[in-house]
Amino acid sequence: MAMSAHEIETLICESIPNTTVIIRDLAGDGEHYAAEVISESFRGKSRIQQHKMVYDALKGNMGNVLHALALQTSIPK
Numbered sequence: 168m169a170m171s172a173h174e175i176e177t178l179i180c181e182s183i184p185n186t187t188v189i190i191r192d193l194a195g196d197g198e199h200y201a202a203e204v205i206s207e208s209f210r211g212k213s214r215i216q217q218h219k220m221v222y223d224a225l226k227g228n229m230g231n232v233l234h235a236l237a238l239q240t241s242i243p244k
Contacts, residue, residue, distance in 0.1 A: 169197035170233045175225070182224030183208050187243075198234040203241075210242045 172190040179188050179202070186206040193199040202221070209217045217240040222229055229236060 170228060171197065172200060175200060175202065175233065175236075178226060178228075179204060179221060179224045183220060193235075193237065200233070200235065201237040201239070203239045205241050205243055207243055209240055214240065 172192060176188045176190055180186050183204070183206050186204060186208070188205075189203040191201045193201050204217075204221050208220065212220070218238055221238055221240060225233060225236075
């Protein structure tokens with residue numbers, strides 16, 4: 168069973184406080200998403216560290232229930 172965009176957003180927001188998450192279903196199949204994650208928590212961290220924070224927030228669902236996620240992270244402007 169695939170994860171919904173709402174489930175992805177909830178997991179990320181619960182794990183990384185004060186975060187804005189924008190999710191797009193890329194294929195309309197509920198399995199291929201793009202996520203833009205904007206958080207002050209990313210300040211001073213490398214892109215790899217930022218992405219690891221997001222993947223950790225997904226609690227092992229990446230590659231399992233969540234098939235594909237194109238990820239873009241940034242700090243607020």
